[in-house]
Amino acid sequence: NAGVTQTPKFRILKIGQSMTLQCTQDMNHNYMYWYRQDPGMGLKLIYYSVGAGITDKGEVPNGYNVSRSTTEDFPLRLELAAPSQTSVYFCASSYSAGAGGNSPLHFGNGTRLTVT
C-alpha cells in the first residue's frame, strides 16, 4: 500500500536551474495538493487540483507550475530555481474536499530542496 509517493527525497539545485518534483498516489483520490514548509513555519499551499485536468493556485504559487493529466499524478515544476524556493515540499491527496475524518489528507514523505 504505497499511498502518496514523492520523488526525489533530496535535491540540490543551482540558481536558475529547473526541475520537476514528482507525486503519485494509488488511492484513486480526486483532490491533490502541493505544500511547502519552511523551517519553523506551517505549511503553505502552492497549488491544488480537484481532478484530472483541473488545477488552481494556492497561497504561494509564484515560481511554480503544475499539471494534472491523470488522477494519479500531480507533478510540480520549478522553472527558474531561486534561493527563496529552498524548502521541504509535501504532496498530499484526499478523496474529497472535506479533509476530515472520512477524507483526511494523506501526505507523501516530502522532498527536501536546496537552491544555492
Add this chain to the structure above:
Amino acid sequence: QKEVEQNSGPLSVPEGAIASLNCTYSDRGSQSFFWYRQYSGKSPELIMFIYSNGDKEDGRFTAQLNKASQYVSLLIRDSQPSDSATYLCAVMDSSGAGSYQLTFGKGTKLSVIP
C-alpha cells in the same frame, strides 16, 4: 489574509501530565478545524478534526472548539514521550466553488519529559 496563530513553544510537560495546545483563527466563517502531528523530519498526520462547538474526545486526545471566540485547542491526557512532536492547527477555508483550502498555523513544539 486568513491567519491561524499558535504559540510556537516549546511546550514542556512531564510524562503523565495534560498538555494543552491552543490555536486562534482570523476567519469567522471557518467551519472545519484540524490538528496534525508532525514528528521531526516526517510528514504531518491527522490526529483530530472538529466541526461543532464543544468538545470531541478520541482516546487521550480532546479537541475543543469555541467559534464565538475563534479558538480551538487540543488536550493530550497522560502525555507520553512519544507525543513529543510539533502540533499543527489547520483551518478549512471554504472559499467557494468547492476549493476548500487548509490554512495551517506555524505549529507548537511539544516536549514530554520522562
